[in-house]
Amino acid sequence: MDTTLMKEAEAIIESIDIPSHPQVLMNIYDEVQKPEPEFQKLKEYVSQDISMAAKIVKIANSAYFGLRYKVHSIEHALTVLGLENFTNIVCTSSLRDMLMSEPTMDSAIETVFNHSMHVARISQFITHKARIFSGGLIFPSQTYMAGLFHDCGILILAKKYQDYFEKIQSSESDHRSLVEIEEHHFKTNHSVVGYVVSKSWQLPDVVCRVIQNHHLTDLVLDEDPTLMHMSAINMLSEVVVSYSYDNENHEETLYGLNIDSEQLVNRLLEELNFDRDDLKDIIATAKEIIGTD
Numbered sequence: 277m278d279t280t281l282m283k284e285a286e287a288i289i290e291s292i293d294i295p296s297h298p299q300v301l302m303n304i305y306d307e308v309q310k311p312e313p314e315f316q317k318l319k320e321y322v323s324q325d326i327s328m329a330a331k332i333v334k335i336a337n338s339a340y341f342g343l344r345y346k347v348h349s350i351e352h353a354l355t356v357l358g359l360e361n362f363t364n365i366v367c368t369s370s371l372r373d374m375l376m377s378e379p380t381m382d383s384a385i386e387t388v389f390n391h392s393m394h395v396a397r398i399s400q401f402i403t404h405k406a407r408i409f410s411g412g413l414i415f416p417s418q419t420y421m422a423g424l425f426h427d428c429g430i431l432i433l434a435k436k437y438q439d440y441f442e443k444i445q446s447s448e449s450d451h452r453s454l455v456e457i458e459e460h461h462f463k464t465n466h467s468v469v470g471y472v473v474s475k476s477w478q479l480p481d482v483v484c485r486v487i488q489n490h491h492l493t494d495l496v497l498d499e500d501p502t503l504m505h506m507s508a509i510n511m512l513s514e515v516v517v518s519y520s521y522d523n524e525n526h527e528e529t530l531y532g533l534n535i536d537s538e539q540l541v542n543r544l545l546e547e548l549n550f551d552r553d554d555l556k557d558i559i560a561t562a563k564e565i566i567g568t569d
Contacts (some may be wrong), residue, residue, distance in 0.1 A: 284464035284485055285429075285472045288436045294374065294473065295448045300325050301370045302478060308359050308417065315354050322350050322366065330363075331369045364420050365398070368393065371424055384441050390431050391517065396423030398513040398562050405558070406548045408508060422486040422510055425474050429466030429487075432473060437462060455491050467491050486510050508547040512558070515541060520562040 303321045307313050313375050322329050335359060336347040347353045354362050372389065399419040406414060434440040440462075447457045454476035471488035486506045493511070545555060 279470075280470045281459065281464045282472070284462070285469040286389055287328075287535075288462075288464065288469060289472055289476070291434065292432070292435050293434065295478075297327070298325075298370050298373075298417070300328060301366055302368050304363060305417075308363050315358055318354060319350050319363070320360075328369055329368070331372075332365050335365050335369060340499060342356055359402075360416055363417050364424075365394070365422055366504045367424060368396075371428065372429075373513075375526055376506045383472060384434065385431055392424050392427050394517045394520075394562070394566055395426065395510070395513045396420045398516055398558065399423035399509050401561050402509045402512060402548070402558060405550070405554060414502060414509070418480055418483050419486075419509050421479060422490075422506060423513055425479065426487050426490045426510060427470065428473055429469030429471075432469045433458065433462055433464075453491065465491075471539065479508070482506060492516075504547060510542045512541075512548065515544070516555075516558050516562045517566070520566050522561060525527050 285519060300321050304318055307317055307321070314375075322332060332350065333347055336343065336353045336499075343356060345356065347356055353365070357365065397420070399422065400416045403414055403416040403419045407416075437443075443461045444454065444457055447460070450457065452460075453501040455467060458465040467488055467490060471484055474487050482500075482503055483506075485503055488505075489507055490510050492507075541555075545551065
């Protein structure tokens with residue numbers, strides 16, 4: 277990684293108020309990785325943070341998860357959602373708290389945040405399909421986390437530079453990638469910033485590296501098979517989510533990977549041992565999730 281980009285990213289993060297990682301998220305993540313997680317411990321961790329507990333119940337009852345029954349408590353949420361979705365909600369709530377502190381930027385933040393949630397959910401869905409072929413090298417909780425955090429650097433840059441979105445949109449016709457535009461204006465890019473934030477939050481190393489590399493279309497990535505699989509999932513999720521958005525809604529598509537290369541899509545499908553029918557299934561699921569939201 278370019279050390280100049282990294283140093284600038286670190287300086288930006290130090291200059292603005294970014295909360296440290298919530299200990300409750302680390303406790304929960306450590307517990308769910310155990311062979312036999314204890315529901316009672318998870319309940320106790322969340323119950324120690326009354327604000328987070330309330331937000332988890334609220335998110336669980338949103339259309340985003342489409343539950344048939346209303347969730348009334350943390351214990352009920354754990355029972356109804358299961359460990360995987362419960363962990364995802366904790367992660368989503370923690371990230372939202374970190375990013376949603378600027379009321380004047382709510383609209384722009386919501387656009388990117390919603391995009392990230394869509395990529396996270398599709399990543400989770402793709403992972404369940406890919407695990408059939410991968411022998412369990414990848415885990416849905418990690419690919420969800422990578423999808424959720426992959427664009428958090430955009431929102432960090434927007435916190436630092438009030439004209440961030442204006443500069444990006446004004447440069448859209450330059451035929452440069454998003455990271456190239458960011459480096460021109462801000463001396464770093466959101467992939468590097470997201471990597472620094474995810475490391476400071478002590479997210480799993482492979483998740484941090486997916487965030488770091490999510491705009492690199494070369495899947496070699498040190499030939500690490502787990503990183504290659506997770507990066508392929510993240511990229512394919514970006515492709516599918518961007519495809520599923522209304523193409524006339526430029527605000528929604530601007531911050532995606534913006535891939536129109538059939539060759540790359542074929543490489544992603546090959547990496548995950550998918551065929552065109554699998555892709556159709558993923559697209560149909562994406563449209564259903566986005567339509568629900």
